[in-house]
Amino acid sequence: MSEQIMQITIPEGAMNQRLDAILAQQLPDYSRNRIQAWIKEGLVELDGKVCKKPRYALFGGEQVKLTVLIEESTRIEAQEINLDIVYEDDAIMIINKPVGLVVHPGAGNPDGTLMNGLLYYNPDLREVPRAGIVHRLDKDTSGLMVVAKTIGAQTHLVEQLQRHAVERIYDAVLVGNLAKGGTVDKPIGRSPQDRKKMAVREMGGKPAISHYRVLEHFRAHTRVRVKLETGRTHQIRVHMAHLGYPLVGDPVYGSKFRIPKRMHEQFVEYLRGFHRQALHAGALSLTHPVSGKVMKWRSQMSEDMLELVDILREDIEVFEEEQLGYDEFDYDYGVEVEWVTDEDIPE
Template sequence: MSRETIQIQIPDGAIGQRLDAILSQQLPDYSRNRIQQWIKDGRVTIDGTVCKKPRQALLGGEKAEIDAVLEDSTQVEAQQISLNIVYEDDAIMIINKPVGLVVHPGAGNPDGTLMNALLFHNPALREVPRAGIVHRLDKDTSGLMVVAKTVGAQTHLVEQLQRHAVERIYDAVVVGNLNQGGTIDKPIGRSPSDRKKMAVRAAGGKPAVTHYRVLEHFRAHTRIRVKLETGRTHQIRVHMSNLGYPLVGDPVYGKRFRIPKRMDPEFVEYLRHFHRQALHAGALSLTHPVSGKVMKWKAPMPDDMLELVDILREDIELFHEQQLGYDEYDYDNGVEVEWVTDDDIPDY
């Protein structure tokens, strides 16, 4: 835990304004939530008197002193774990997270996480809350994440995430013939029947918006690209499952295993043993917290998803060679395929 004493002269023009609002203006490197917590914890004095009310009105001209406390990661062990660093400067890092890497230590995963790896790569991240991690990916979701290297950068990135100003685009493969793109605008909350799962909840859920577009059709599956407007836990997995098109391999939100008729047995086995959600965070765009420049990164799908797509393409070829009609599908709406490549597909 690091501590710093900050002294501020309240502007004379702050008469009648809230304490937390003025401190947020004077301390742009710290989030308003963090400042409010310092006030509630009694770490802020006004002219020598402790103030615990964030809403307290100011007179202007007072002297404020803040005993700023930042939680660090001293309880988390630094571990030498390989990181795929796509980009790094003094303020941020962009990581391409592999499948199987947990982001934070927790129950069942006390170490071997991204946080352990970050602390080994850069011990100074102990001074940044959560070692600079500002958002997460599920253990078995691969792809791009941004990590803040300073408290100021973290505050700016969190603010961008709250404004939905960080663009995150995913590649996914779903079960079923999804013929057109669309938007899912349904609130998500904790499942009332299973507290380990999330669910679409009309009452008590938080707003969640997912945009998706179709990239490629297969006999009984569809490759899609997804853009998040919000970032709820398991959002894509929950929304697509609720729509009736769960992600291939999703062990939590997937439905009954289904395959098209007369699929090659080797292909069936590959699909049967694809034991992780076919989801990859392939594109990330944000405003750099220091330069103000909009920056974008892309990461290709990992080998397992590339192989999945190849198998589904080969299945169509074999299906045509056998001269089977589309009426043999397990699904009702088989579609003739017009091949496209990633190079032909514009970003959102």
């Protein structure tokens, strides 16, 4: 955190207007929620006196001093990490995050994260809170993320996320045969049994809505596409598990391990070895914070998920062939076939 001092003269025409509203106009790079928090924390002085009331009615002409703490990444080491940058301009970057990459440093992951890589790629991101990261993906979830390159762009993107105006669509493979699509509207909060997990909490949970559509059925699994209306921690994983169809490979919420009958051993081994949730952020749509244009990006599922889907498709083909119960060469009304060798053919 770094201390910054900002001094502003309230416009004369601001009489009877709220302090937080005028400061939000004067400081467009910061959200009104952030400004309200600063006021309540006693970081704002009006004519030399601390004011903790966001609704304070102004007279006009007051001198405002803000002494605020801005989160920055000065202690985070810049590290050279290969970044798959799908799009970049002066305001934003779109990153295609691979499986296994943690988004930002934390307990057990002090470095080697996306944030470390962003600071190496663009040192100016030290001036932006959290190096411009406005939302996250779990370590073992792949796919698209947006990164802000300026404080103004970050504020704009955060407000879009709060208004549910950023469209995020995920591809997932579930355990079990989910019959049809639908919507899960169940609040999510910390699990009372395990604080490291999230759970559907009818009391005390935060609103969470996921819309899902079935794309493909396999013998004992289902490929779906999920659109988030909200963005709670582990939302898709929790909601799908709540329906009784956890994600393939989910080490936290995937209690089921279902193998269809007579599945070939090499297919079984691949499923047993799929040790991460089969989830990919495949589509992202947002309003550009500068141009105001709606922009959309898509990315193909990661290689391991593509292979997973191929194996489940092949399993159907192999099973159906074996179900026929006959050899393609001796199907003729049960007639016994006499095999002929080259030696039996006269010259």
